[in-house]
Amino acid sequence: MGKLQSKTFSEKVLEIVKNIPKGQVFTYKKVAKLSGSPNASRAVGSILKKNYNPKIPCHRVIRSDGSLGNYNRGNSEKARKLKSEGYI
Numbered sequence: 001m002g003k004l005q006s007k008t009f010s011e012k013v014l015e016i017v018k019n020i021p022k023g024q025v026f027t028y029k030k031v032a033k034l035s036g037s038p039n040a041s042r043a044v045g046s047i048l049k050k051n052y053n054p055k056i057p058c059h060r061v062i063r064s065d066g067s068l069g070n071y072n073r074g075n076s077e078k079a080r081k082l083k084s085e086g087y088i
Helices: 009-018 029-036 042-051 074-082
Strands: none
Touching: 009 029, 009 042, 029 042
16 A cells, blocks of 8 residues: 555545445544554544545445444445445
C-alpha cells in the first residue's frame, strides 16, 4: 500500500474501503490501522457517513464487536446489501 503515503487520511480510508472484496468486511478499527492512524476508528466512521459514492462500499465496514454499526443509507439497507453479498 505504498501508494497511500501521499494521500490524506480521508483519501486513504476511501481507497481502502473501495478495495474490500465483495462478501468480506473490515472493521472500522482495521480501516483506521491500514490508513496509518490505528486510533482513528471514529474518524473512519465520520468519513464513511459522508460518502455517497456507490463505488465505495461503505456497507462492508462493521464494528469490532461484529455488529453492523451505522450506514448513511439506513441500517436495514446495510444488512440487505451484506446479505446479498453472502456475508450475513
